[in-house]
Amino acid sequence: MNLDKILAFFVPKDVAFFPLFVADAKILIRGSELLKKLMTIPTAEGRMEVTKEIKAVEHEGDDMTHKIFQQLNKSFITPFDREDIQELAATIDDVLDYINGASQRISLYKPKTLIPVFIEMAELIHQATKEIETAVVALHESGKNREMIIQSCIALNTIENKGDDLYHLGIMKLFEDEKDASELIKKKEILETLEKCIDKAEDVSDTIKTIIIKMS
Amino acid sequence: MNLDKILAFFVPKDVAFFPLFVADAKILIRGSELLKKLMTIPTAEGRMEVTKEIKAVEHEGDDMTHKIFQQLNKSFITPFDREDIQELAATIDDVLDYINGASQRISLYKPKTLIPVFIEMAELIHQATKEIETAVVALHESGKNREMIIQSCIALNTIENKGDDLYHLGIMKLFEDEKDASELIKKKEILETLEKCIDKAEDVSDTIKTIIIKMS
Amino acid sequence: MNLDKILAFFVPKDVAFFPLFVADAKILIRGSELLKKLMTIPTAEGRMEVTKEIKAVEHEGDDMTHKIFQQLNKSFITPFDREDIQELAATIDDVLDYINGASQRISLYKPKTLIPVFIEMAELIHQATKEIETAVVALHESGKNREMIIQSCIALNTIENKGDDLYHLGIMKLFEDEKDASELIKKKEILETLEKCIDKAEDVSDTIKTIIIKMS
Numbered sequence: 001m002n003l004d005k006i007l008a009f010f011v012p013k014d015v016a017f018f019p020l021f022v023a024d025a026k027i028l029i030r031g032s033e034l035l036k037k038l039m040t041i042p043t044a045e046g047r048m049e050v051t052k053e054i055k056a057v058e059h060e061g062d063d064m065t066h067k068i069f070q071q072l073n074k075s076f077i078t079p080f081d082r083e084d085i086q087e088l089a090a091t092i093d094d095v096l097d098y099i100n101g102a103s104q105r106i107s108l109y110k111p112k113t114l115i116p117v118f119i120e121m122a123e124l125i126h127q128a129t130k131e132i133e134t135a136v137v138a139l140h141e142s143g144k145n146r147e148m149i150i151q152s153c154i155a156l157n158t159i160e161n162k163g164d165d166l167y168h169l170g171i172m173k174l175f176e177d178e179k180d181a182s183e184l185i186k187k188k189e190i191l192e193t194l195e196k197c198i199d200k201a202e203d204v205s206d207t208i209k210t211i212i213i214k215m216s
Numbered sequence: 217m218n219l220d221k222i223l224a225f226f227v228p229k230d231v232a233f234f235p236l237f238v239a240d241a242k243i244l245i246r247g248s249e250l251l252k253k254l255m256t257i258p259t260a261e262g263r264m265e266v267t268k269e270i271k272a273v274e275h276e277g278d279d280m281t282h283k284i285f286q287q288l289n290k291s292f293i294t295p296f297d298r299e300d301i302q303e304l305a306a307t308i309d310d311v312l313d314y315i316n317g318a319s320q321r322i323s324l325y326k327p328k329t330l331i332p333v334f335i336e337m338a339e340l341i342h343q344a345t346k347e348i349e350t351a352v353v354a355l356h357e358s359g360k361n362r363e364m365i366i367q368s369c370i371a372l373n374t375i376e377n378k379g380d381d382l383y384h385l386g387i388m389k390l391f392e393d394e395k396d397a398s399e400l401i402k403k404k405e406i407l408e409t410l411e412k413c414i415d416k417a418e419d420v421s422d423t424i425k426t427i428i429i430k431m432s
Numbered sequence: 433m434n435l436d437k438i439l440a441f442f443v444p445k446d447v448a449f450f451p452l453f454v455a456d457a458k459i460l461i462r463g464s465e466l467l468k469k470l471m472t473i474p475t476a477e478g479r480m481e482v483t484k485e486i487k488a489v490e491h492e493g494d495d496m497t498h499k500i501f502q503q504l505n506k507s508f509i510t511p512f513d514r515e516d517i518q519e520l521a522a523t524i525d526d527v528l529d530y531i532n533g534a535s536q537r538i539s540l541y542k543p544k545t546l547i548p549v550f551i552e553m554a555e556l557i558h559q560a561t562k563e564i565e566t567a568v569v570a571l572h573e574s575g576k577n578r579e580m581i582i583q584s585c586i587a588l589n590t591i592e593n594k595g596d597d598l599y600h601l602g603i604m605k606l607f608e609d610e611k612d613a614s615e616l617i618k619k620k621e622i623l624e625t626l627e628k629c630i631d632k633a634e635d636v637s638d639t640i641k642t643i644i645i646k647m648s
Contacts, residue, residue, distance in 0.1 A: 072645050082645045090638060101596070108604040164317070171405075172324040181397040181613040185620070188401070189603075206306060213288050213298045380533070387621075388540040397613040404617070422522060429504050429514050 016071055017078065017085060018140045024064045024092050025133035031057045031099045032126040038103055039119045044110055051107040058100040065093045084211050091204045092132065098197035099125065105193055109186040117170035121194035124163050128201035131155045135208050142215055149212055156205035163198035167191060232287055233295060234356045240280045240308050241349035247273045247315045248342040254319055255335045260326055267323040274316040281309045300427050307420045308348065314413035315341065321409055325402040333386035337410035340379050344417035347371045351424050358431055365428055372421035379414035383407060448503055449511060450572045456496045456524050457565035463489045463531045464558040470535055471551045476542055483539040490532040497525045516643050523636045524564065530629035531557065537625055541618040549602035553626035556595050560633035563587045567640050574647055581644055588637035595630035599623060 031054055038050040068089040072082055106114070135152035138145035170191050178184040247270060254266040284305040288298055295301075322330070351368035354361035386407050394400040463486060470482045500521040504514055511517075538546070567584035570577035602623050610616040 069641070069645075083642050086638075086642055086645055104596075104600050105603075108600050109607055164320075168320050168324050171321075175325055175398055175402060181401075182607055182616070184398070184401065185613075185616065186607060206302075209285070210299050210302055213285075213302055380536075384536050384540050387537075391541055391614055391618060397617075400614070400617065422518075425501070426515050426518055429501075429518055 015079060017068065020064065020068050020071060021088065021136045021139070024061065024089065025136045027057060027061045027064060028092060028096055029129045029133055031096050032129040035099050035103060036122045036126055038106065039114055039122045048107050051103045054100055054103045058096050061093055061096040065089045080211050081214060084207065087207045091200065091207050094200040095129065095197060095204065098193060098200055102190060102193040102197060105190050111186045111190065112183060115187060117166055117191065118194065120166055121163065121191070124159055124166070125194065125197050128156055128159045128198060131159070132201060132204050142212055146212060149208060153205040153209055156202050160198055160202040163195055167195040231295060233284065233301060236280065236284050236287060237304065237352045237355070240277065240305065241352045243273060243277045243280060244308060244312050245345045245349055247312050248345040251315050251319060252338045252342055254322065255330055255338045264323050267319045270316055270319040274312050277309055277312040281305045296427050297430060300423060303423045304420070307416060307423050310416040311345065311413060311420065314409060314416055318406060318409040318413060321406050327402045327406065328399060331403060333382055333407065334410065336382055337379065337407070340375055340382065341410065341413050344372055344375045344414060347375070348417060348420050358428055362428060365424060369421040369425050372418050376414055376418040379411055383411040447511060449500065449517060452496065452500050452503060453520065453568045453571070456493065456521065457568045459489060459493045459496060460524055460528050461561045461565055463528050464561040467531050467535060468554045468558050470538065471546055471554045480539050483535045486532055486535045490528050493525055493528040497521045512643050513646060516639065519639045523632065523639050526632040527561065527629060527636065530625060530632055534622060534625040534629060537622050543618045543622065544615060547619060549598055549623065550626065552598055553595065553623070556591055556598065557626065557629050557633070560588055560591045560630060563591070564633060564636050574644055578644060581640060585637040585641050588634050592630050592634040595627055599627040
C-alpha cells in the first residue's frame, strides 16, 4: 500500500542509528543505577556527591540525543520514520531528565529522611530502563524481534501500574506519618518526580509501539 | 496529492475499528458516571466500594485498548493513519486512568470532607466523556459528519476552559477555608487530578482534530 | 525518496500560514511582556488589572489558533505536514495558556509577596517567546534559514535548563524562608506553573525540530 515502503525496499537504510540508541539506553541504565544508590546514602554530603555523578550522566545523555539529531540531518534513508527517531530520542532523554530531577530535589530540599518507598520507586525505574534497553536493542531487527519488543512494552506498562500503586500508598503513608508540613511537601514532591519518571518510561514504550505498528 | 489516499480509494478499509472505539467510549462514560456517584457518598466504606467498581471499569478499558492494538497489528488498510488510531486509543485510556486516579486518591487519602467543586468537576468530566462518544461515533462517516465532529471538539475545548476556571476558584476557596495543612494538600491534589482528567479529554479532541485535518 | 515531496515540487504551496504564525508569535510576546510587568506590581488591584489584560491576549491567541485551523481546512497543499502545522499552533497556544495560568494563580491566590525568582522566571519566559518568534519567522524560508532555526531551538533548550535550575533553587529557598504552610503552597504552585510554561516553550522547539528534520 505505502509506496515509500516499496521503494525503501530497494535502497539501503542508514543503520548508524541503532548503535547510538543502544549507547543512549546504556547511559540511561547508569543513571538509574546511581539513583538506586542515592536512595541508600545516609549523609547530605554523600548524596550531593552522587547527585553530581547523575548530573554528569545526564550531560552524556544530552550529547547522545544531539548526536542522534545530527545523524538524522545527515541521513537520506532512515530505518523508520524520521519523526519517530526524533521522538524516541526525546522520550529517552525525558526519563533521564526526571532521574536527574529527583536527584536534584533530594540534594537541594534536604528532607530529614529518605523513606522506603523512594528505594522501591528507584528499583522500578531501574527495571524500566532495563526493559527500554531490551526493546531498543531488539529494534535493530524488528521484524524478527517483534514479539520480544511487544513483551518489553507490556512490561513497561505493568511497571507503570505498579508505580502508580506505590505512589498512592506512599502518599497515603506520608499523610499518616509525616506531621511536619514542610517535610510532607518535600517528600511528596520527590515522590511525584519519581512517579513522573516512570510515566516517561511508558512514553518510550508508546513511541516504540508506534514504530512497530507502522512497520506491520 | 497524497498517492496513498488515491490508492486507498480502491481498497476496502478495515472498519472493525469503529465498533471498538464506540465500545471504548461507552466504558469511559460508565467510568465518569461512577465518578459522579463517588462524589456524593458520605462514608469511607461506601467510597471504597465505588472505587473498586471504577478500578474494574478501568481494567475493561485496558482490555479494549489492547484489542484495538491487536486489531492494528492484523489490519492491512486502516480507515485513518495507524499512528492516529493508536494515539486515539491511548488518549481515551488516559482519561479513564485519571478518573481512576482521582477515585484512588479519594479512597486512600481519606479527606475529612468532599467539597462541592469535586461534584462540579465530576459533572464536567461526565459531559466531556459524552462529547468524546459523540465524536467517536461520528468518525465512522467522518466525511458526512465533519461539522458534528468539529462541534464536539469545540465543546471539549469549552469544557476544558470551564474546568480551568473551576479549578482556580476551587483552590482559592481551599486556601481561604481549609486551615489544616494536611487536609489542604489532600484536597488540592484530588482537585489537580480532576483538572488533569479534563485536560486529557482535550487531548482526545486534539487527536480527533489531527485525524479530520488529514482527511480534508 | 518521498513521492509526495517530488510532486510537491511542482505545485505551489499555500504560504498563507506564515503570516498567521508570525502574528501568533507576536501575540505570545505581548503576553510574556505583560507577565514580566505583573511580577513588579505591588498591589492586588494593579495585579488584577494586568491579569485581565493577559486574559484578553490569551483570547487573541485562541482566535489566531482557530484561524490557523480554518486555513488548514481550506488548504490543498501546505508548506509542511498538516499535522505539524496543527501541532505548532497547539504548542504555541500552550505557552500562552501557562502564561495566563500563572497570572490567574497570582491574582486569585493572592500570595502576600511576589518573590524575586518569579521575576527571573518571567524574564526567561520572555526570552523564550522571542526565540520562538525568531524561529517562526525563519521557517518561511527554512532551506536558507536552517542554521538560524537550529540556533533558536538550542537557545530554547538552554533556557529550559536555566528554568529548571532557577525552579529548584527557588523551591529550596521557599522551604528555608517561608514558614507559613499556606503561603508556601501558593508560591510553590505559582513557581511550578512558570516552570511548566518554559517546558511548553521547549515543546515548541521540539515541533520545529520535527518540521526541519522532515525537510532535510
